[in-house]
Amino acid sequence: MANSQTLYEKxxxxxxxxxRDDGTCLLYIxxxxxxxxxxxxxxxxxxxxxxxxxxxxxxxxxxxxxxPTTPRVDAQGHRLPITDPESAQQLDMLTRNTAEFxxxxxxxxxxxxxxxxxxxxxxxxxxxxxxxxxxDSHTSAHGAIGALAFGIGTSEVEHVLATQTLLxxxxxxxxxxxxxxxxxxxxxxxxxxxxxxKIGAAGGTGYVIEYTGSTIRDLSVEGRLTIANMSxxxxxxxxxxxxxxxxxxxxxxxxxAPKGAAWDAAVAYWxxxxxxxxxxxxxxVLIDATEIAPSLTWGTSPEDVVPITGTVPDPMSFADxxxxxxxxxxxxxxxxxxxxxxxxxxxxxxxxxxxxxxRIEDLRAxxxxxxxxxxxxxxxxxxxxxxxxxxxxxxxxxxxRIFVEAGFEWREPGCSMCLAMNPDKxxxxxxxxxxxxxxxxGRQGPGARxxxxxxAMAAAAAINGRLSDVREFDTGVIS
Amino acid sequence: xxxxxHVSGRAYPWGAKNIDTDVIIPAHWLKTVxxxxxxxxxxxxxxxESGNIFxxxxxxxxxxLIAGDNFGCGSSREHAAWALADMGISAVIAPSFSxxxxxxxxxxxxxxxxxxxxxxxxxxxxxxTDAVSIDLETMTVTTPFQDRFPFALDPFRRQCLMxxxxxxxxxxxxxxxxxxxxxxxxxxxxxxxxERFHASA
Ligand code: SF4
Numbered sequence: 001m002a003n004s005q006t007l008y009e010k011x012x013x014x015x016x017x018x019x020r021d022d023g024t025c026l027l028y029i030x031x032x033x034x035x036x037x038x039x040x041x042x043x044x045x046x047x048x049x050x051x052x053x054x055x056x057x058x059x060x061x062x063x064x065x066x067x068p069t070t071p072r073v074d075a076q077g078h079r080l081p082i083t084d085p086e087s088a089q090q091l092d093m094l095t096r097n098t099a100e101f102x103x104x105x106x107x108x109x110x111x112x113x114x115x116x117x118x119x120x121x122x123x124x125x126x127x128x129x130x131x132x133x134x135x136d137s138h139t140s141a142h143g144a145i146g147a148l149a150f151g152i153g154t155s156e157v158e159h160v161l162a163t164q165t166l167l168x169x170x171x172x173x174x175x176x177x178x179x180x181x182x183x184x185x186x187x188x189x190x191x192x193x194x195x196x197x198k199i200g201a202a203g204g205t206g207y208v209i210e211y212t213g214s215t216i217r218d219l220s221v222e223g224r225l226t227i228a229n230m231s232x233x234x235x236x237x238x239x240x241x242x243x244x245x246x247x248x249x250x251x252x253x254x255x256x257a258p259k260g261a262a263w264d265a266a267v268a269y270w271x272x273x274x275x276x277x278x279x280x281x282x283x284x285v286l287i288d289a290t291e292i293a294p295s296l297t298w299g300t301s302p303e304d305v306v307p308i309t310g311t312v313p314d315p316m317s318f319a320d321x322x323x324x325x326x327x328x329x330x331x332x333x334x335x336x337x338x339x340x341x342x343x344x345x346x347x348x349x350x351x352x353x354x355x356x357x358x359r360i361e362d363l364r365a366x367x368x369x370x371x372x373x374x375x376x377x378x379x380x381x382x383x384x385x386x387x388x389x390x391x392x393x394x395x396x397x398x399x400x401r402i403f404v405e406a407g408f409e410w411r412e413p414g415c416s417m418c419l420a421m422n423p424d425k426x427x428x429x430x431x432x433x434x435x436x437x438x439x440x441x442g443r444q445g446p447g448a449r450x451x452x453x454x455x456a457m458a459a460a461a462a463i464n465g466r467l468s469d470v471r472e473f474d475t476g477v478i479s
Numbered sequence: 480x481x482x483x484x485h486v487s488g489r490a491y492p493w494g495a496k497n498i499d500t501d502v503i504i505p506a507h508w509l510k511t512v513x514x515x516x517x518x519x520x521x522x523x524x525x526x527x528e529s530g531n532i533f534x535x536x537x538x539x540x541x542x543x544l545i546a547g548d549n550f551g552c553g554s555s556r557e558h559a560a561w562a563l564a565d566m567g568i569s570a571v572i573a574p575s576f577s578x579x580x581x582x583x584x585x586x587x588x589x590x591x592x593x594x595x596x597x598x599x600x601x602x603x604x605x606x607x608t609d610a611v612s613i614d615l616e617t618m619t620v621t622t623p624f625q626d627r628f629p630f631a632l633d634p635f636r637r638q639c640l641m642x643x644x645x646x647x648x649x650x651x652x653x654x655x656x657x658x659x660x661x662x663x664x665x666x667x668x669x670x671x672x673x674e675r676f677h678a679s680a
Contacts, residue, residue: 057673151555
């Protein structure tokens with residue numbers, strides 16, 4: 001059909017302020033999330049040029065990257081100081097900048113504080129059909145709600161603060177259609193790892209991905225957020241999932257979502273957003289959900305994916321000579337020998353958290369594995385809820401007790417061990433099963449070795465002290 | 480921004496693929512609140528290896544970096560572009576770049592040149608001994624050996640680079656159009672107007 005449009009095209013077209021002859025568009029930005037690390041230079045730029053924030057009401061700020069995940073107030077409720085002076089300075093600047101420019105700010109000690117990509121959907125700040133940006137590449141996560149959401153650099157943060165727009169060229173569109181029912185122990189995390197393994201870390205460069213198919217429709221919003229989050233690991237700046245009844249049910253009554261008649265009008269509009277039948281994508285990738293195993297990474301690129309039943313690959317098994325070189329370097333860094341079964345690799349650290357996997361469903365999945373077991377000797381295992389709301393919900397369900405009794409640490413919300421910017425780090429040469437999204441060299445600390453896994457697989461690794469197939473637990477077999 | 484019309488000089492003949500922003504500038508350098516001084520942390524993990532390209536005296540202060548596919552993948556940190564600029568790099572040549580990185584580079588006056596792999600292979604050979612030259616006027620990369628590789632550049636980006644334009648200033652001049660869009664939005668999708676956050680939530 002000539003007039004058929006994809007979800008991406010509909011959102012893009014609805015936000016064009018001006019279109020240039022070369023196809024570049026000045027695009028209106030509906031929602032802007034701000035955190036402490038990528039904003040100080042942007043506010044400094046505004047100040048240096050005597051500029052203001054155009055729409056503080058469309059902007060929301062929260063600290064997450066630098067915050068230690070240890071308690072933030074003492075027994076009397078007094079705020080505890082942040083010992084790292086550079087982190088303290090960045091956090092202090094966010095407080096002062098948001099006050100000076102009139103931006104809503106969720107303080108480090110507020111109950112709603114959390115990772116920027118967890119609190120956006122949770123507060124109903126993220127809405128279908130909106131354009132949403134943040135100075136952080138995992139902004140792609142919000143695409144799970146049906147928002148066109150992508151990470152921007154600090155100069156663009158400044159541009160959005162000053163003008164509420166961005167100058168952008170349209171992307172190509174890629175449909176990743178996943179059909180079928182997921183097998184036992186296979187989660188959204190395994191799906192997205194499998195997808196990245198298939199398309200490669202640069203496979204989505206220049207594209208916006210739309211995830212379609214029955215597997216995606218059957219996922220909860222939490223699972224969809226995990227998938228859209230890691231679109232950037234596949235090279236795509238944004239990932240989209242069409243809003244549906246699951247999305248609406250998730251958003252209803254969230255603090256910042258529309259209410260009453262405005263809600264009804266919004267839902268009516270959101271129903272018009274899904275891609276039209278016959279809409280054309282520049283590329284389509286088909287994936288059979290029944291082929292996806294519980295998966296994990298072996299190397300230092302998120303495309304280095306194997307099933308947990310697999311072995312460490314031989315670098316010579318890759319056709320591309322440059323990949324052979326990269327794989328050899330990766331294995332050297334990771335301290336792994338080709339042919340070793342993945343499920344025999346010991347771990348010293350387990351991290352359950354990050355904007356990929358720190359929502360309530362993730363914690364429930366990990367707790368279900370941990371329940372009645374104990375973390376293996378010599379393993380340090382952290383559980384870091386994505387937000388204060390997730391933390392309190394988990395505590396109301398008793399998940400914190402399950403974790404603590406099993407020997408996990410139960411922490412305050414933040415980015416934590418996802419990136420080495422706060423005190424939660426993996427020491428050099430040690431190995432971590434992590435539910436985060438990046439296994440880059442040094443990501444969790446200099447010399448740290450990261451294996452990306454689902455929350456259930458992370459919990460299983462903590463208990464066995466080695467990378468583990470979560471399905472062992474389903475059958476009650478624990479070594 | 481300083482106008483850039485051409486970049487010439489020695490080039491780091493690196494060619495490595497999938498260089499992510501954690502390699503360009505590790506996270507612990509991100510606690511800065513200014514744009515300057517990040518050159519010290521650029522490629523820190525690479526520089527920890529003896530015989531690395533960045534400490535090779537032949538390339539000291541080279542204004543060009545030649546890399547492999549997917550350069551700048553990973554995070555959105557503009558610190559990656561600031562670090563390159565601070566170490567004196569004004570142009571990166573690669574077969575492909577991450578979208579976010581090339582935007583960040585452009586905003587800091589760093590030219591990202593996309594060339595096919597065979598051109599990259601040839602430039603890496605040349606760069607081991609000689610200078611390369613990138614000209615935005617003719618949109619070509621040339622060497623002292625008659626090599627001539629044409630490249631494409633977004634016309635708007637090219638103009639901004641060559642004239643040193645401030646993009647925010649340019650957009651602010653479109654205020655009437657932005658206000659017009661906002662007025663329409665209040666009519667068509669009123670729920671998009673921001674609900675303020677209530678700290679009690
Ligand atoms: S949890 Fe990790 S990936 Fe997510 S915003 Fe924080 S640092 Fe970035």
